[in-house]
Structure formats: structure tokens, C-alpha cells
Amino acid sequence: MHIHVFDQRLAGYAYLIEKLAIVGIPNWHRSTVSATGTQSIRIRDGYVDEVFRTQYWPGETLGDHLEFALKYDGVNLALLAKIFEKVPTEEITEYIRSKPTGKYTRRIWFFYEFLTDKRLPINDMTTGNYVDALESKDYYTVEKGERSSRHRIVNNLLGTRAFCPVVRKTKKLSELDSAALKKRCEEIVMAYPPQLLRRALSYLYNKEAKSSFEIERVKSTSSRIETFIPQRSERKGTIMMVPLPSECRESKVRYPVPWGGKGGNAS
Numbered sequence: 001m002h003i004h005v006f007d008q009r010l011a012g013y014a015y016l017i018e019k020l021a022i023v024g025i026p027n028w029h030r031s032t033v034s035a036t037g038t039q040s041i042r043i044r045d046g047y048v049d050e051v052f053r054t055q056y057w058p059g060e061t062l063g064d065h066l067e068f069a070l071k072y073d074g075v076n077l078a079l080l081a082k083i084f085e086k087v088p089t090e091e092i093t094e095y096i097r098s099k100p101t102g103k104y105t106r107r108i109w110f111f112y113e114f115l116t117d118k119r120l121p122i123n124d125m126t127t128g129n130y131v132d133a134l135e136s137k138d139y140y141t142v143e144k145g146e147r148s149s150r151h152r153i154v155n156n157l158l159g160t161r162a163f164c165p166v167v168r169k170t171k172k173l174s175e176l177d178s179a180a181l182k183k184r185c186e187e188i189v190m191a192y193p194p195q196l197l198r199r200a201l202s203y204l205y206n207k208e209a210k211s212s213f214e215i216e217r218v219k220s221t222s223s224r225i226e227t228f229i230p231q232r233s234e235r236k237g238t239i240m241m242v243p244l245p246s247e248c249r250e251s252k253v254r255y256p257v258p259w260g261g262k263g264g265n266a267s
Contacts, residue, residue, distance in 0.1 A: 008034045008051070011058055012069035013079060019062070020086040022079070028168075029073045033057045062087050063095025067104045075134055075166055081115045093120050103131045110151040114161060124150040132156050140167040 145156030
């Protein structure tokens with residue numbers, strides 16, 4: 001791999017953003033490669049500036065920098081979508097064909113077809129191990145993702161093409177993960193009698209009903225509200241499941257969930 005003489009040069013997403021004149025989509029990690037000095041990292045306000053040594057220079061093609069970005073800058077689907085809009089399909093195809101079994105190359109291939117809904121003129125993979133679209137050690141992912149035999153990729157993304165958040169396992173989130181928040185929430189709920197929770201939810205639904213009538217400029221009456229609340233809960237689905245102390249479980253309390261979702265007995 002030939003490396004030009006330079007002091008410091010952008011790499012990965014930073015290189016692609018500048019090369020393709022992309023604006024408005026920052027990335028949390030910015031990479032540069034330096035001809036002198038050692039590798040260093042500077043973190044400020046959640047953003048990371050990392051300087052790599054000369055031997056990390058990926059190459060001169062857009063594909064080289066895409067692969068570098070996935071390795072070191074992380075997965076930024078919004079940025080990848082914009083990059084794929086600007087990079088010629090032929091260039092992406094040629095890069096993937098040059099090393100079709102590489103896991104980062106296959107991820108580029110998968111992300112391209114996932115984000116653009118376009119099929120590249122490349123034959124399906126027939127051999128090779130499956131790799132995750134996202135590294136589960138770095139990101140929150142679906143536990144059992146769908147396998148794409150075409151790319152030999154496990155789609156463990158959290159969403160679809162229409163909406164797909166990518167959540168990194170930052171130090172702060174990892175600390176919250178280990179804080180047993182679910183258990184604490186259950187303890188708080190179990191500290192109150194089910195009848196009280198039912199009254200609270202009924203009160204919130206009553207307020208929502210009145211607000212909805214005001215928005216529609218309809219005069220609210222007791223009978224209208226009483227009709228509206230069960231219809232509203234049925235539309236949203238439903239019934240909330242709350243863990244209850246054993247002495248309360250005989251009551252089989254049922255009440256609507258204001259945010260929708262799976263329901264059942266409060267037992």
C-alpha cells in the first residue's frame with residue numbers, strides 16, 4: 001500500500017465527509033493519520049478525536065475509507081446512507097468484489113442494500129461464517145437477529161430501513177445497565193396497592209379525554225368521557241401488566257395502558 005508524505009490526514013468518515021462534501025451529519029469519532037508521533041486520543045464533550053500512526057493509513061479509495069470507518073469510527077447509519085447516495089454504485093461494487101469474504105466488506109455490502117433498498121450486481125455468498133451487522137459488545141442489538149444468507153450477515157439492528165436507531169454501549173449506559181433499574185421499578189410499583197394504580201391511570205385517561213375534546217372543540221360531558229376512555233384503551237391495546245405483591249394477586253385488576261402495548265391481568 002503506497003502512502004503519500006503528509007503530516008496529518010483525515011481518514012474514515014472524516015475523509016469521506018470532506019471528499020463527498022457532506023454537511024449536517026457529524027460522527028462521534030473523528031480519525032486522522034499522522035506521519036509523525038504516536039497514536040493519541042482526545043475526548044471532549046462526548047466526541048473523540050483519535051490520531052493513528054502512519055501504518056493505519058487505509059488507502060486512497062472510498063472503499064478503503066468506508067472499511068476504516070466501520071473498524072474505528074463506528075456505525076453511523078445516517079452518514080452511511082448519505083455516503084451511499086454520493087458514491088457511484090460501480091465503485092462500491094468493485095470494492096466488494098475485490099475482497100468479498102472480508103467481514104467489513106460484507107457489512108458495507110449489507111448496509112448498502114439495507115439502506116438504499118437496491119440490490120448490487122454481486123452473487124450471493126455461498127460459504128463463510130456469519131458475522132453480526134453490529135458488534136454486540138459495542139452496541140445494543142437484537143438478541144436473535146435475522147440471517148441474511150446473501151451477505152452471511154446476522155441482521156441484529158434495532159429497527160427497519162424506515163427507522164433504525166443505533167445505540168452505543170457507552171460507559172454511562174453500561175453503568176445504568178448494571179444498576180438493576182428494572183428490579184427497582186418493580187419494587188416501586190409493588191409498594192402501592194393495585195386499586196391506587198387503577199385510580200391513577202383512570203385519572204390520566206380522564207385528563208387525556210378532556211384534552212382531546214378541547215382540541216376537537218367538542219363539549220365534554222361525563223357520558224362522552226365514559227364512552228371515550230374504553231374506546232381509547234381498546235385502540236391503544238390495552239391492558240397493563242404490573243407485578244403485584246402476593247397478597248394482592250387475587251384481585252386480578254385490569255386497567256388500560258396509556259401508551260399501548262401488550263396487556264393482561266395485573267397478576
